[in-house]
Amino acid sequence: MxxxxxxxxxxxxxxxxxxxxxxxxxxxxxxxxxxxxxxxxxxxxETLIIAEDxxxxxxxxxxxxxxxxxxxxxxxxxxxxxxxxxxxxxxxxxxxxxxxxxxxxxxxxxxxxxxxxxxxxxxxxxxxxxxAYFGWKMNGIQEACLRKNYNIWDLNLEQSIALIARLKYPEPRFLSDEQEKKINQRESYLIRQLKTWKESNHG
Structure with missing residues (x-):
């Protein structure tokens, strides 16, 4: 209703x-x-949902x-x-x-x-x-995978996390140390969230 x-x-x-x-x-x-x-x-x-919604x-x-x-x-x-x-x-x-x-x-x-x-x-x-925008020349998941040299149909955990982390911190053309640090911190956060998610749903 x-x-x-x-x-x-x-x-x-x-x-x-x-x-x-x-x-x-x-x-x-x-x-x-x-x-x-x-x-x-x-x-x-799964990584997208845990990170964004x-x-x-x-x-x-x-x-x-x-x-x-x-x-x-x-x-x-x-x-x-x-x-x-x-x-x-x-x-x-x-x-x-x-x-x-x-x-x-x-x-x-x-x-x-x-x-x-x-x-x-x-x-x-x-x-x-x-x-979604993932960064410079990464308009959408296809371009993001192409730029990162990932196989879009066979992404592993590390690659999935790397991609989704860039939704919050899009990767610029020239990555500074500070920007790289933020992306790495986001990736670490998502790894922890995935672990908690799995434990709460399968524990």
């Missing part, structure tokens, strides 16, 4: 943006993805828990923290909408719910990887 209400509101207020978004998503999907079959190693998708399989496009946590950090610690889900990031990327306003954020949430009604989690996660 909740999701149906959100979709009705979204279609009423954001019909034009939704049509653009869905056309672009379908075009990218038809061009790059093979039906509902997973195209990438599950390890890569731990409750990816539990929400309907936006994460209320992450939003509340981000608001608390802003109010009590004056610290900005991202609360966007993978679906929201995909919406923002496909619409090329970089406006930093509450209005844009609200619109993004409604469109994300609509997108999750129309597309599976598998398609959304893989579309995001196809569109």
């Amino acid at each position: 909740f999701v149906k209400l959100i979709t009705l509101i979204a279609l009423f207020f954001y019909k034009e943006q939704w049509e653009i978004l869905y056309i672009r998503a379908r075009r990218k999907y038809s061009k790059n993805l093979d039906g509902n079959k997973r195209m990438f190693p599950y390890l890569l998708i 731990k409750r990816f399989y539990k929400h309907y496009g936006f994460d209320p828990i992450a939003i509340v946590r981000a608001l608390q950090r802003i109010i009590f610690y004056k610290k900005l923290e991202g609360a966007s889900t993978i679906t929201q990031q995909l919406v923002r990327t496909l619409l090329n909408d970089k406006e930093i306003t509450i209005k844009r954020k609200v619109r993004e949430i409604f469109l994300s719910v609509l997108l999750e009604v129309k597309l599976s989690k598998t398609i959304i996660s893989e579309l995001y990887l196809y569109e």
Whole structure:
């Protein structure tokens, strides 16, 4: 009932943006993805979810828990923290909408719910990887793998972590010591998170 209400509101207020978004998503999907079959190693998708959206399989496009946590950090610690889900990031990327306003954020949430009604989690996660920015000459997972000399269809743990770490810290053309340090710290963090994730789910 909740999701149906959100979709009705979204279609009423954001019909034009939704049509653009869905056309672009379908075009990218038809061009790059093979039906509902997973195209990438599950390890890569798992690392993406742990890094960017731990409750990816539990929400309907936006994460209320992450939003509340981000608001608390802003109010009590004056610290900005991202609360966007993978679906929201995909919406923002496909619409090329970089406006930093509450209005844009609200619109993004409604469109994300609509997108999750129309597309599976598998398609959304893989579309995001196809569109995400990993650094200089790394627009999307294909270019990122090409630049790093990775086999896109046979990524191991180390390679998956290296790629996903660059979503937070995109690799520039010329990597400074400080930038390399941030990427290495992100990789170490993701290794710890993966270990905790596996222990909590299989322990």
